[in-house]
Amino acid sequence: MSLRRILILAALAVVAAAGASVAASRASYTTGTQSDITASADSATRWLHLFSQATDPDGLTVYATQRVQTGVGPLCATGADRTLSLVMGGARTNGTTYTFNRVFTVKTVTAFPVTSVTQVTVTATYIPDPSTGLQPIRDCRFSTTTTTGGSNPVSIGVNTKLQANIRMRMTGTGWVVGRTYYPTLRLTVSYTGGPAGYYVYDIPLSVTATSW
Secondary structure: OOHHHHHHHHHHHHHHHHHHHHHHOOOOOOOOOHHHHHHHOOOHHHOEEEEOHHHOOOOOOOOOEOEOOOOOOOEOEEOEHHHOEEEEEEEEOOOOEEEEEEEEEEEEOOOOOOOOOOEEEEEEEEEOOOOOOOOOEEEEEEEOOOOOOOEOOEEEEOOOEEEEEEEEEOOOOOOOOOOEEOOEEEEEEEOOOOOOOOEEEEEEEEEEEEOO
């Protein structure tokens, strides 16, 4: 094989590897901006962390517990960051709204990867149960750890901690008592000039339809 053919094949291999890397990142780039270059080697965990009570580095307690028929249920949230998952317990199918304060917390890093960025925006959106199309998540709002309620989206500076307050409600028809539903709570982190829809946490959530 000639040297020229070897060099051409090597160049094609480099191009293919670069394309595979971009595909694996879930990002879609249309320009060669600095933001795109930064994001290609970045992830949501370099901007924002998610904590349950067991993983809270500050030792914060009184996180939300699951709704159970009697007594006090286990904590709703387990894990941290990409492993965070939520189990809400039971909810009636009659349109009752249930509020879970401090289900998990979010905390920005002490210094953002892009030095010119002073704050990020965190937005919660809700993906319905994939099997039924039903959506038991009423909303998710962010507040300081000394208050409830809050807002969505919310802007956060560096080294700032907020709690996520979630409301659940099964309204309308189609709910089946005894069935567990699996919507997804999606958190998107963005900043001015940054790539849209790149820094995402998809948090799995489950809630069971009950008669109590």
